[in-house]
Amino acid sequence: MSSLGDLFGVRKPVIAMLHFPALPGRPRHDRSGGEARLLDAVGSDLLVLQDAGVDGVLFCNEADLPYQLRVGPEIPAAMAAIIGELRRDLRVPYGVNVLWDAIASLALARATGARFIREVLTGVYESDLGMIEPRIGEIAGYRTAIGADDVLLFDNVQPEFASAIGSRSVADRARGAAFLGVDAILISGPAAGAALDMRHLAEAREAARDTPVIANTGVRAERIREIFSIADGVIVGTSLKVDGVTWNPVDPERARRLVDAAGQARSALPVG
Template sequence: MTFTSLFADRKPMIGMVHLLPLPETPGFGGSVDAIYRQAQADADALIAAGIDALIVENFGDEPYLIGEPTPAQVAVMAAASSMIRRMTAIPLGINVQFNAYQAEIALAYACQAQFVRVEVFVDTVISAQGLAMPCSAQIQRVRRALGAADVQLWADIQTKYTHNLKDQPLTVSAKEAQAAGADALIVTGAATGQATPLDAVTEVKRVVMLPVVVGSGTTIDSLPDVLRIADGAIVGSALKVDGRAENPVSAERAQAFMQAARAQRGEG
């Protein structure tokens, strides 16, 4: 299944289920049940608003380790993702910070998710926690070994909160990601909630044949321009209480946003 067929030719709005801090992370509050309750509440609000897809992410685990999570963290993410999978039939994605490609594919495979978000696919980057290496070759092999060829790989290029070790244009990274087997590309602003430069999206779309998704900073005000240029948007902060990524989803904000998205897409 391709990106286009997955969303029936619609430019999708993808909402974020930002998990509370997981066990063994600095911010863990001591209750696994609290993680599940918040995930369910956020997913409920987004689904009720008519969101087109969801991504489950361990957003609360800052500062993120580079590489794979612990078994307990994978187990909690699996339970939360499976719960959400049972709640809805809309496409589901998995993102495990930071660049935990083995956990992402395993979770998507086990929880019947349709795609994973991969932060460092072809670029070698420096983050606040050190060097992160590209994983396109490895994740393709893990996916094949699991028989999970239907799990799409949505690849960030020159992802937020990092700097490329190799100085090259964004368009070069885009072409490399396409050649390495990405199913869609994600272009972001510099940080969570910061607007994605739409001229960068335009440049990337000129050099690849893949869908290009805006990965940060989309608001109701910017939605017309985003939908005019990009093939979809991942929306987190704009759907949260007070527009802050760390807050729960606001049902009112989510409903208003999706009403605007449907109007922009010419839907009834």
């Protein structure tokens, strides 16, 4: 499980979400605010999160509802423009997530220097968006073709708003993803910010063996010790926002509280 430690420089990293407002071409996009509003919103959250002491950040087009399984070029282009403006301010490792398009995420990572992507990369799922059918072989081949083999693949094997097709358990899916070479396995609750099932987290952790397992939703300061007893890291967004609402700006006090709780939880872990 050295990949996470090597990337973030800490045991059990806290990776914080940087949610973009709706991007060009999406129903909620603010045309009058344009690029300036995007840059202000994402840049302000970045400074707050880094000042709070998070270990990494993940840029995501969270507000692009309703989500697409294949996005147009305007989405990663807009994200790349904003990330490019912010690169001089970035002090922590960063990843990208273009919902729900792994190829677009890889292209964006290659263009911006992102170190990892988060996507559904394996399995087949029925979802509110339709059938999610990633093809890990094509995704991995594309990563090599564009010279992005150093971009880590974070695979959400228990995605939000979706259920796996067939009878394979969380453990089966985690074991398969690890065998296929993903760099981390993510376990989520039923929606953004929703608590995950700790049994699923434990099943994935046991099945994944040497592949890190990350809690992807429902991470709060008061639960971080429990989650760190199993997970190798966390991705957190909603609980860091003003009033705990996904679409709000990051609350500096909530961010500091979670980072402090994570530090205390790490200190209580067994050595090794």
